[in-house]
Amino acid sequence: KAGVTQTPRYLIKTRGQQVTLSCSPISGHRSVSWYQQTPGQGLQFLFEYFSETQRNKGNFPGRFSGRQFSNSRSEMNVSTLELGDSALYLCASSLGHAGLSSYEQYFGPGTRLTVT
């Protein structure tokens, strides 16, 4: 079974631009979560989607947004990029939300975003 895939793997953007990152979960998984990883702040939760609905949101400004499609694929968007948005963005998928029996999360390889 194919794992979580994220595209693109690497991105270089300029301050003020916007960017869209994509995540395809493991087949059959309905929950997708996004995390930001930086050397200074570590791993921080961005948002979580289940069946196209945002279930939870982390403490990030409104420039960060996301969505999930009917096939469970998810995208996140960052508008008006700042230098501090440079990070590894990780997507994780699981079978369902914590109310169901399976909630182990499986991570993709990440998208490395560099803002110049």
Place this chain on the structure above:
Amino acid sequence: GNSVTQMEGPVTLSEEAFLTINCTYTATGYPSLFWYVQYPGEGLQLLLKATKADDKGSNKGFEATYRKETTSFHLEKGSVQVSDSAVYFCALSSRGGGATNKLIFGTGTLLAVQP
């Protein structure tokens, strides 16, 4: 709020040495606990998990026991190999108060194993 505290790294060991990476947590309710490993240039891989007190998670020679009385989930391995060199993250997922998969991570511990 919920949080995870890990021992500071880097941890440098010789091959076949015993490994312990300490992890303690603060959480309401009854969290599930996880160890993830990240190899250079890669995403996170689930190493092991425990979902209730006294559960022992194990995988690839690594073990961790969910200790509610000490709010700890220390990672151990009896004999490390050079291939175990990576960053290890302790994490919790709180199931109390609603349905969420949100993981709260520790800061990570870099393990370097020398031949």
